[in-house]
Amino acid sequence: MKKDTMINRLMPAVTDRDKPLGGIRYYAQGGMTCYIIRGKNGDLLIDTGLFYIHSGLEKWLEAYRIKHLFLTHAHADHDWNAAAIQAKGVKILLSERDKGLNRHYMTQPVKPTFPKYRFRNLTQWVNGSIFRSPEYKPDIYFTGSESGLLKKLGYPAEIVPLPGHTYGSAGLLSGKVLYCGDAFTALWKRPDITPHAVSIREMRSSLRRILEISPEWLACGHGLPLRFEEARPVIEDYLRKRG
Ligand SMILES: [Fe+2]
Numbered sequence: 001m002k003k004d005t006m007i008n009r010l011m012p013a014v015t016d017r018d019k020p021l022g023g024i025r026y027y028a029q030g031g032m033t034c035y036i037i038r039g040k041n042g043d044l045l046i047d048t049g050l051f052y053i054h055s056g057l058e059k060w061l062e063a064y065r066i067k068h069l070f071l072t073h074a075h076a077d078h079d080w081n082a083a084a085i086q087a088k089g090v091k092i093l094l095s096e097r098d099k100g101l102n103r104h105y106m107t108q109p110v111k112p113t114f115p116k117y118r119f120r121n122l123t124q125w126v127n128g129s130i131f132r133s134p135e136y137k138p139d140i141y142f143t144g145s146e147s148g149l150l151k152k153l154g155y156p157a158e159i160v161p162l163p164g165h166t167y168g169s170a171g172l173l174s175g176k177v178l179y180c181g182d183a184f185t186a187l188w189k190r191p192d193i194t195p196h197a198v199s200i201r202e203m204r205s206s207l208r209r210i211l212e213i214s215p216e217w218l219a220c221g222h223g224l225p226l227r228f229e230e231a232r233p234v235i236e237d238y239l240r241k242r243g
Contacts, residue, residue: 007029007030007052007053007055008056011029013027013029013060014224021217022177022225024177026219026224026225027053027057028224029049029052030050030053031222031223032049032222033047033220033223034047034048034049035179037174037179039068039153039154039155040155041154042066042068043066043067044067044068044069044070045061045066045068045085046069047070047072047181047221048069048071048081049081050080050131051080053081054080054081068090068091069086069090069093070093070150070172071094071138072170072179072181072183073166073168074098074101075105075182076128076132076133078181079133080131080133082134083133083135086136086139091140092137092138092140093139093142093149094140094142095141095142095143095167095168096141096142097168098166098167098168099138101168102135105125105128105129105132106128108166110124110165110198111196111197111200112195112196113194113197113203117196121195156175157172158174159172162181162206162209163199163203164197164200164207165182165183165196166198167199169181173215176215176217177225178210178215178217178218178228180218181221183207183210184220184231186222186223186225187220187223190223191234192234193234193235193238200242204239207239208239210235211235215228216228
């Protein structure tokens with residue numbers, strides 16, 4: 001399944017077949033994780049990662065029939081391969097609050113969520129302005145009030161707006177799993193608060209929303225899926241100190 005490329009040697013992919021976690025279908029490589037939810041009429045891909053995971057991701061997708069792509073938000077490390085996937089007839093869903101963010105990172109300048117991320121935040125601004133994903137036009141812009149949209153499309157999931165990291169950041173709740181994009185992270189192989197947010201206030205209320213939902217599993221945009229019980233104390237601690 002995996003090609004023996006330099007990228008694959010430096011950053012090996014991990015999939016649900018290599019390491020099953022909660023029955024979640026995932027493809028993780030180079031710190032980025034994409035997911036699939038199976039539907040009645042086809043499958044839903046969540047996020048696409050950066051350019052260097054494209055060939056491995058495509059191979060993994062061969063076992064599925066992708067009809068829709070749900071972007072948790074329009075940052076390049078989530079939407080880089082969206083245009084290529086859309087060219088195969090896949091329909092893209094994105095929050096209307098992230099309209100115009102693709103290729104225009106600084107229209108939603110992020111702030112550090114902790115003082116220790118100040119320098120990292122500057123590098124995000126530079127990287128975000130340099131790494132501009134290929135242009136695409138979403139087929140469906142959803143709003144915060146369309147939680148039933150995915151059911152209509154045949155997927156056992158509902159959209160959960162989780163704004164803060166970007167204004168349009170959104171997750172999907174399907175059974176025992178909350179797919180949360182960058183509303184929370186497992187970037188450094190451990191549960192953590194996302195380092196950057198365009199609105200710290202909205203990010204905090206999204207964290208409270210995640211606590212309310214208390215899913216069994218949290219499937220983040222970076223890092224492998226984790227049991228929510230591992231994330232809960234990190235979120236509660238952050239809200240207690242900075243909420
Ligand atoms: Fe992001």
